[in-house]
Amino acid sequence: MIKVYNTYTRQKEVFEPITTGQIRMYVCGPTIYNYIHVGNARSAIAFDTIRRYFEYSGYDVNYVSNFTDVDDKIINRAQEEGVTEKEIADKYAQAFYEDTAPLNIKPATTRSLATEVIPEIIDFVQDLIAKDYAYESQGDVYFRSRKFRGYGILAHQDLNELVAGASGRLDDEEMARKEDALDFAVWKSENRTGVISWESPWGAGRPGWHIECSVMSQKYLGNTLDIHGGGIDLAFPHHTNEIAQSEARTGEKFVNYWLHNGFVNVNDEKMSKSLGNFTTVHDLLANYDDPMVIRYLMATTQYRKPINYSESELERARVELDRIRTGYRNLTFRLTDAVDGSDDALNAQITALVAQYKDAMDDDFNAPNALAAVFELVTLANTYADNQTVQRTTADKLLTTLTTLMSVFGIETLTGAAQEDAEIENLLAQRQTARDNKDFAQSDALRDELKTRGVVVEDTAQGQRWHKL
RNA sequence: GGUGCUGUAGCCAAGUGGUAAGGCAACGGUCUGCAAAACCGUCAGCGCGGGUUCGAUUCCCGUCAGCACCUCCA
Numbered sequence: 001m002i003k004v005y006n007t008y009t010r011q012k013e014v015f016e017p018i019t020t021g022q023i024r025m026y027v028c029g030p031t032i033y034n035y036i037h038v039g040n041a042r043s044a045i046a047f048d049t050i051r052r053y054f055e056y057s058g059y060d061v062n063y064v065s066n067f068t069d070v071d072d073k074i075i076n077r078a079q080e081e082g083v084t085e086k087e088i089a090d091k092y093a094q095a096f097y098e099d100t101a102p103l104n105i106k107p108a109t110t111r112s113l114a115t116e117v118i119p120e121i122i123d124f125v126q127d128l129i130a131k132d133y134a135y136e137s138q139g140d141v142y143f144r145s146r147k148f149r150g151y152g153i154l155a156h157q158d159l160n161e162l163v164a165g166a167s168g169r170l171d172d173e174e175m176a177r178k179e180d181a182l183d184f185a186v187w188k189s190e191n192r193t194g195v196i197s198w199e200s201p202w203g204a205g206r207p208g209w210h211i212e213c214s215v216m217s218q219k220y221l222g223n224t225l226d227i228h229g230g231g232i233d234l235a236f237p238h239h240t241n242e243i244a245q246s247e248a249r250t251g252e253k254f255v256n257y258w259l260h261n262g263f264v265n266v267n268d269e270k271m272s273k274s275l276g277n278f279t280t281v282h283d284l285l286a287n288y289d290d291p292m293v294i295r296y297l298m299a300t301t302q303y304r305k306p307i308n309y310s311e312s313e314l315e316r317a318r319v320e321l322d323r324i325r326t327g328y329r330n331l332t333f334r335l336t337d338a339v340d341g342s343d344d345a346l347n348a349q350i351t352a353l354v355a356q357y358k359d360a361m362d363d364d365f366n367a368p369n370a371l372a373a374v375f376e377l378v379t380l381a382n383t384y385a386d387n388q389t390v391q392r393t394t395a396d397k398l399l400t401t402l403t404t405l406m407s408v409f410g411i412e413t414l415t416g417a418a419q420e421d422a423e424i425e426n427l428l429a430q431r432q433t434a435r436d437n438k439d440f441a442q443s444d445a446l447r448d449e450l451k452t453r454g455v456v457v458e459d460t461a462q463g464q465r466w467h468k469l
Numbered sequence: 470g471g472u473g474c475u476g477u478a479g480c481c482a483a484g485u486g487g488u489a490a491g492g493c494a495a496c497g498g499u500c501u502g503c504a505a506a507a508c509c510g511u512c513a514g515c516g517c518g519g520g521u522u523c524g525a526u527u528c529c530c531g532u533c534a535g536c537a538c539c540u541c542c543a
Contacts, residue, residue, distance in 0.1 A: 010473095030543075043543035073541075155538075161471040162539055184540060209541090231543030232474085241540085261543065262474085268535060272542065300481065300492080306474080306536075308481090316481065320492055326506070360483090368483055372491035382507050386500090440502055447504080458505045465506080 002057065004227075005304060005364045007235055007258040008154050012364055015257065017226050023054055023061045024221040028213060028230035028238070029111070031068040032092035033077045036099055037278035038294075038309050039231075039264040039271040045295060045410065046261040046303040047229045048105045052408045053361050064220045065108040066213060067093055069115050070206050075195055085196045089113070099281040102291040104410040110220050114212040118198050121207045121215050124249060125186050125200075133248040137177040139189025139203045145182040148244040154258060155236030184241050186211045210241040214249075217242075223250040232260040232304075262306045271309060279309070288314075292411045296321040299367040299409040321411070327378035328402050328414040330385040331395055333465045341391035346384065350394075350401055353377050357405055367409065374405055388461075415467075424455055428464055431457065435464075 002015040017023050027047045030040050051061050068074075069089035078085045097107075114121075125141050128134035134143045145151045145159070152159055159182060175181060185208035190197040197204040217225055223246070230239060239258065246254040263270045266277040285291060297317035301307040353373045360369035381398050384390060403414060427450050434442035447457050450466070457466045 028543075031541090036543085040543050046543090071541090152539095156472055157539065158471070182540085229543095233538065233542055236472090236538060237540045238542090263537075263543075265536075268475095270537065270542090274541075302483080304474090305482095313481075316493055319494090320481085323492075330506070366483075368481090368492095369490075372483070375491055379508085386507065435502095438502080444503070456505075458507095459501075459503090460506080461501095 002054075002362045003364055004257050004259060007232075007260050008255070010156075013257065015226075017059070018224060018256070021059055023059050023227065024225045025051065025054075025061055025063050025227040025229070026213070026217040026221060026225050027063070027065045027108075027228070028234055029065040029067050029108075030096065031071055031073055032089050032096060033071075033073040034092060034273070035095050035280040035282040037271060037273070037280050038284065039278065041099070041103060041281050041294065042264045042298055042307065043229075043231050043261050044100060044105050045103060045298045047259075049299065049303070049367065049409055050227075050229070050259070050365055051106065052410065053365060056404070056408050057358075061109070062221060063106075063108045064110045064112070064217060066216050067096070067111065067113050068209065068212065069093070069113045070196060071114075071209055079195075086115075089115075095282060099285065102285055103281070103295060104292070104412060112216045112220065114207060114216075117212065117215050117219060118207070120219055121187075121211055122198075122200050124211060124215050124218075124245070127249050128186060128245065131248060133244075134186055135179065136202050137179075139191075139205060140174075140177055140185055141187035141202055141208075142178050142183040143186050143241065143245060143248075144179065145184065145241075145244060146180060148248050150247075151182075151244050152236070152240055154240050154243060157236055157240070184208065184210060184237065186245065210238055211245060213238070214242050214246040214254075218246065218250070223252045223254070225255045227257045227259055228255040229259045229261070232262060235260055261303045262301075264309045265306050266309055268308065290318060292413075293318045293321055295410040299371060302364070302366055302368060304364075324374060324378050324402070324406065325414050327381040327385075328399060329467055330465070331381040331390075331399060332415065333460070334385050334387075334390040334462065335392070335395060335399075337462050338390040338392040338395050340393070342393035342397075343384075343391050346380065346394050347397060349380060350377065350398055353380075354401060354405070361408070370405070370408075374402065377402055377405070424450065424453065424466075427453075427455075428457070428466060432464060435459070 003012045004015050005012050030036055051063050054061050067089070070085060074085050074088050078088045081088070125134060128143065129136065129141065133147055134141050162182065187200060187202060187205050188208055189203055189205040191204055197206055217228070228239065243254050265271060269275060269277060271278045284294070293314060297314060298307070300317060353376050357370045357373040360366045360373065377398065381402065384395065384398065403412070406412070406414060427446055431443050431446035434446060450457055454469045455466055456469055457464050
């Protein structure tokens with residue numbers, strides 16, 4: 001039984017899918033006008049982990065996400081660089097895939113671009129106008145926020161307390177075209193030459209930001225979704241507006257469970273483009289050869305809480321993840337001399353820890369608690385690896401369990417790929433001979449020699465154990 | 470002004486009305502030719518002040534501090 005924290009009701013609820021065994025999940029994707037930063041990555045990682053846990057739990061997940069490929073930022077960027085909006089979008093969509101692949105973020109079942117659903121968007125807007133929820137004004141089309149009962153509930157905003165322009169970003173000219181400051185654009189007129197636009201019943205223009213998610217989620221998942229996710233900053237106004245548009249059109253509940261991830265902070269401040277305190281994943285990966293550490297770091301804090309990002313945090317995460325990898329490696333080494341058989345007592349402990357892991361993840365994806373169970377499995381692995389005799393079935397079970405549980409966090413490989421290396425094998429053989437002859441000077445020299453080649457050798461009761469640095 | 474979130478050991482981070490998981494670091498020990506790895510042990514009374522309670526870190530009130538959102542934001 002999985003419980004999720006629903007932002008809409010502000011409490012944990014037992015998750016019940018619309019269709020047994022299947023999940024309709026929509027997660028807001030980025031505007032592709034630049035490389036994604038670590039904060040964007042957290043959102044992608046958080047929902048990838050949630051998706052993976054649902055899959056691990058036996059659900060079939062239909063995961064739909066979007067790329068916003070037409071909006072002010074993309075247009076501005078295109079103007080600055082003297083290229084088309086599409087060129088900007090294509091470049092950063094590509095970059096998104098290049099950045100998320102090393103992080104082992106599964107591709108969405110369907111990834112839609114806003115510009116791919118323009119006809120559907122126009123239909124949607126026409127429906128809203130027909131139902132009197134939207135109105136045209138000088139080529140723009142606005143949604144009547146106050147007309148929609150329940151507007152603002154998601155973000156717990158009282159309409160009368162909302163301070164128009166509190167963020168200091170209101171456009172006076174646009175305000176003049178609205179009936180009410182709370183109204184938001186579902187369609188924006190666009191008459192500048194050289195700027196992307198589409199013909200519509202209201203003249204040339206382009207979609208407002210919020211409308212695409214309502215259109216795509218409905219197109220690919222239906223009127224009601226099981227889960228809608230995104231960063232907590234999207235709760236208002238983006239998700240609030242999505243609810244208003246979608247429910248105004250269909251008259252049906254839009255989303256059963258709203259899940260929002262917390263921010264990545266830098267020195268306790270939100271990582272953002274505007275503050276300039278961001279690290280792009282592109283740059284991070286260019287300077288860091290172990291992307292799984294980033295996945296691990298994100299698993300060390302529950303997804304709704306803020307997480308601080310810094311090089312020292314990354315380093316701590318690397319050390320912690322290494323402990324898991326080392327335990328896995330230590331026991332893997334014993335597969336070479338394991339005997340047939342099974343250890344019932346240890347099997348039972350493994351089963352109990354898997355249950356502990358599931359309990360943690362079932363509780364709103366409490367990854368830090370789940371990791372506690374993983375660390376206990378690691379201790380079992382290390383302890384077992386020190387045994388005189390290791391039984392193969394149990395060792396396999398322990399190793400497989402570790403791999404499976406970590407894969408939910410996107411960390412699917414706990415050891416580097418073992419590649420054949422005759423030279424290394426030869427040095428190890430020479431060292432073994434030296435040790436057999438108690439020629440420790442030679443043995444130590446060979447150990448140093450191996451280290452210069454990036455190979456660490458450890459001596460155990462069962463012989464030499466080695467791994468790459 | 471409104472709405473929320475956060476404050477737990479040197480660090481990261483769970484959690485519960487009955488005396489606080491896990492990891493990192495540190496220290497001590499075991500094992501080891503040495504080393505490494507591992508294992509064992511030690512290490513907090515939960516921002517502050519009240520209240521409720523037999524008992525609060527956990528509930529309530531207040532307070533301090535930090536952060537976020539209020540139509541750019543994951």
